[in-house]
Amino acid sequence: MTSISDCSSLAAVAAMARTLTHADAEAAEAARARQMSLTKPPGSLGRLEELAVWMAGWQGGARPSVRQAQALVFAGNHGVCDKGVNPFPQAVTAQMVANFEAGGAAINQLCRVAGADLSVVALDLDRPTADFSEGPAMTEAEVLAAMAQGAEAVDPGASVLVLGEMGIGNSTTAAALACAGLGGDAAGWVGPGTGSGAAGRALKAQVVAQGVARHAGVSGLHLLAAFGGREQAAICGAVLGARARRIPVILDGYICTAAVVPLFTADPGFLDHCVVGHASREPGHARLLEAMGQRPILTLDMALGEGSGAAVALMVLRAALECHNGMATFAEAGVSGG
Numbered sequence: 001m002t003s004i005s006d007c008s009s010l011a012a013v014a015a016m017a018r019t020l021t022h023a024d025a026e027a028a029e030a031a032r033a034r035q036m037s038l039t040k041p042p043g044s045l046g047r048l049e050e051l052a053v054w055m056a057g058w059q060g061g062a063r064p065s066v067r068q069a070q071a072l073v074f075a076g077n078h079g080v081c082d083k084g085v086n087p088f089p090q091a092v093t094a095q096m097v098a099n100f101e102a103g104g105a106a107i108n109q110l111c112r113v114a115g116a117d118l119s120v121v122a123l124d125l126d127r128p129t130a131d132f133s134e135g136p137a138m139t140e141a142e143v144l145a146a147m148a149q150g151a152e153a154v155d156p157g158a159s160v161l162v163l164g165e166m167g168i169g170n171s172t173t174a175a176a177l178a179c180a181g182l183g184g185d186a187a188g189w190v191g192p193g194t195g196s197g198a199a200g201r202a203l204k205a206q207v208v209a210q211g212v213a214r215h216a217g218v219s220g221l222h223l224l225a226a227f228g229g230r231e232q233a234a235i236c237g238a239v240l241g242a243r244a245r246r247i248p249v250i251l252d253g254y255i256c257t258a259a260v261v262p263l264f265t266a267d268p269g270f271l272d273h274c275v276v277g278h279a280s281r282e283p284g285h286a287r288l289l290e291a292m293g294q295r296p297i298l299t300l301d302m303a304l305g306e307g308s309g310a311a312v313a314l315m316v317l318r319a320a321l322e323c324h325n326g327m328a329t330f331a332e333a334g335v336s337g338g
């Protein structure tokens with residue numbers, strides 16, 4: 001699989017779909033067979049069984065484990081904030097990055113209890129993207145640079161990667177990516193974000209509709225140049241960097257899922273190694289999950305971002321693998337019925 005740093009264009013990145021690594025079908029089948037032999041009725045652990053099989057396919061062995069979990073939070077600022085779509089100033093992005101680095105945010109606590117190594121990557125916070133409602137948010141070169149940063153941040157030794165984001169205004173950017181990539185009306189994709197009321201949501205919908213009309217016909221990875229933030233491009237890069245190393249990925253909520261819409265529309269196979277950690281309270285997320293054929297691991301009425309829901313989902317993944325690897329088989333336990 002080609003490295004993003006070797007790609008001179010977004011078309012070259014899209015062409016990586018032809019060289020993707022794939023899950024090991026034999027390992028997944030061996031894990032499925034083990035599930036059938038464990039001391040429980042078949043299928044009684046539901047999604048936990050599915051997650052164990054999913055991990056087995058990407059690790060290439062019937063007994064997968066999480067030896068090292070990595071969490072990456074990417075942060076960026078957005079020119080569309082000039083339109084007043086956000087109730088908080090963009091300075092909050094850098095302030096929250098400092099909070100992450102000091103260990104004071106929700107994601108720090110969740111990563112600690114989930115056993116994930118957290119890194120925060122701030123992408124040119126003093127240089128917001130351009131306003132997508134007036135023109136392209138980024139040049140192709142800027143997108144490629146942010147994607148490369150995302151890919152390079154992936155630890156090759158990670159067993160699983162948790163992805164999250166931070167960026168004032170990025171719920172508007174997420175709505176634009178979803179609307180332009182998957183269709184529908186702008187109002188159906190916008191939500192309260194960090195606390196916008198009815199008037200704020202109406203403004204966001206108006207700005208998103210204006211941007212989608214301006215960039216009509218843009219598709220695939222070029223959506224990142226038209227609408228994206230640097231943190232969303234970096235998320236796409238991290239997804240591809242993980243895929244090259246066969247590292248499974250847990251995506252966070254609405255903004256993180258919307259960030260990979262350009263990959264999904266370029267080729268849905270780009271996301272075969274990804275699951276969505278939780279269903280966000282943002283109203284557009286359910287619509288986005290349905291369109292992408294994704295079923296979230298958890299529904300906890302969360303809408304924080306930061307990778308917080310994905311970090312909680314990591315705990316569920318660990319539980320799935322503890323059962324998969326630690327339970328006795330019917331033969332081992334001397335229980336009839338296996």
